[in-house]
Amino acid sequence: MxxxxxxxxxxxxxxxxxxxxxxxxxxxxxxxxxxxxxxxxxxxxxxxxxxxxxxxxxxxxxxxxxxxxxxxxxxxxxxxxxxxxxxxxxxxxxxxxxxxxxxxxxxxxxxxxxxxxxxxxxxxxxxxxxxxxxxxxxxxxxxxxxxxxxxxxxTDTALTFYTGYAAFQASKKDDALTFLKKAADLQFKGEPALYVVLGQLYEEKGDQANWIKIIEQGKTLFPKDKRFNDMEMAYYSKTGKTDQLISMLEKKIQENPTDQAAVLDYAIRLDNMANPRDNNGNDAPKPANYEELIGKAETNYKKAIEMSPADATANFQLGALYFNRAVVHNKQLNELDSKQQTSPKAKELQGKVEGLMNQALPFFEKADASFTAKGGNLDASDKQTYESCLYALQKIYAIKNQNDKVETVKKKLDALK
Structure with missing residues (x-):
């Protein structure tokens, strides 16, 4: 059993x-x-x-x-x-x-x-x-x-790119760099944003060699995308390679002599190079070739205005160039002690301030008129520029004791807020 x-x-x-x-x-x-x-x-x-x-x-x-x-x-x-x-x-x-x-x-x-x-x-x-x-x-x-x-x-190049892009948006910068770099190495052509974002990441890391390399790659793959020209100019500007930047800008204008936007952009960049700012937005020391840069900026602002007399930005920028120089001289005047306030030097500085303010005024007024004509169609950038223009006008009118105009400008400023 x-x-x-x-x-x-x-x-x-x-x-x-x-x-x-x-x-x-x-x-x-x-x-x-x-x-x-x-x-x-x-x-x-x-x-x-x-x-x-x-x-x-x-x-x-x-x-x-x-x-x-x-x-x-x-x-x-x-x-x-x-x-x-x-x-x-x-x-x-x-x-x-x-x-x-x-x-x-x-x-x-x-x-x-x-x-x-x-x-x-x-x-x-x-x-x-x-x-x-x-x-x-x-x-x-x-x-x-x-x-x-x-x-x-x-290997799916699109998936590789979008993984990097999503990681960038999620602030996962290391993952973003890894996947976007791989997508660029694979010559992904589906989206220029790959090269824009990757360039930004290299810029943040201070990797200048890869920064300019990816900009050039983006320009080659997407020759009609103007962002890469802007990125290239930003690279030359931020790395202090002003000679290359100026050369690039001048070449751009030579190729498009009737492009008013390009002329204005050139003038603005020259102006910015002449008046650099630090990372906190404060004035940095002027470059050795300040006079050359500011002179070229002035010439090209005038050229841009000749090409488009009602351009609000061009008029504002030229007015700001004169106004900012007046501010510098006014600061020098204020730094003089009481005994020097009646000296020849003080009179000279006072004359420069008044002269530059008078030069700035008509351009600010033209900018004011152009911005006013746009009515409520101002975008955020225009609105900021217009506000700066009005503040400058208010100050000039106050110096000239034109109180009625000060009040008019004040009302326009209030309306912008």
Missing amino acids: KKLLVSLLFCSAGMTVMAQRAKVSSADENLKKQDLEKAKADIDAALQNDKTKNDAKTWLVNGKILEAMGTKQKSADLALEAFSSFKKALEIDPKMKEAILEMNQPLFNVYATVANAGYGFLNEQKWDSSVVKFKDAFSVADFYNSKNLGGSIP
């Missing part, structure tokens, strides 16, 4: 194993029939049984079912569960024969579902979630490509 009992126990155990393996087969069959609910119930039963839960085939089928559910529901979470299941199957049996035949397409579907979830978060501007899902997609691709499953997922 004892032997018979033992024999029956072994037979029972064998029946249980067969039953659970039948569950795996049944799950696979139900998957083929697209009866995902029954397939998942069967495979869950097999995963809960000690005899089949460590079987590579069980985890392979579980992965296929989860992938089918994730693809159908467009669920990245289910897709990533499928990914974990596929990895588990290959951990248990790295050489399983079914992998090439049965894991190839499902793993690619997992990759696509997860990447699409990343794009969904990107469109919703949920930058952190987008980065997470994009990175998950790359993890799936790296795993797939490392397992010799009969195919490969090629």
Whole structure:
């Protein structure tokens, strides 16, 4: 009797194993029939049984079912569960024969579902979630490509760029630099923002060599995008390479002599170089070639005004050039002690202040008239410039004791606020 009992126990155990393996087969069959609910119930039963839960085939089928559910529901979470299941199957049996035949397409579907979830978060501007899902997609691709499953997922340059872009928006600067640099190395041509943002990152890091390199790459790929010319000029300006900057600006004007905007831009940049500011916005020491720079700026402001007499910005800028020089002389005048206030030097400075204020006034008045003509159509930049113009006019009118005009300007300033 004892032997018979033992024999029956072994037979029972064998029946249980067969039953659970039948569950795996049944799950696979139900998957083929697209009866995902029954397939998942069967495979869950097999995963809960000690005899089949460590079987590579069980985890392979579980992965296929989860992938089918994730693809159908467009669920990245289910897709990533499928990914974990596929990895588990290959951990248990790295050489399983079914992998090439049965894991190839499902793993690619997992990759696509997860990447699409990343794009969904990107469109919703949920930058952190987008980065997470994009990175998950790359993890799936790296795993797939490392397992010799009969195919490969090629490097997606667009996905690489958008991962970097989302990371930049999420203030993950290291991740942004890594992915954007890779996208640039891959010569991604789908979006000029790649080279704009990457240039900004190199600028922030103080990496001048890569900064100018990426600007030049952007210019080559997107020759009509004016942002790269602006970036190049900013590079030369911020790195103190003023000779190259001036040369570049002059070449631009020579190529487009009737481009009023280019002439005005040239004048403004010369003006800024002549009057540099530190990182806190305070006046920095004047360059050695100040007089040359400011003289060229004045000439080109006048040229821009000749080309477009009603240009509010050009008139304001030329008025500001004279006004700012008057402020410098006025500061020198105020620094004289009481005994020097009646000296020839004081009279000379006073004459310069009045002369420059008189030069500035008509240009500020023209700018005022042009801004007024625009009415409520001023953008933020115009509004700021107009406000500066009115403050300057108010000061000049006050010096001239033209109180009625001071009040008129005050009303215009109040209306801007």
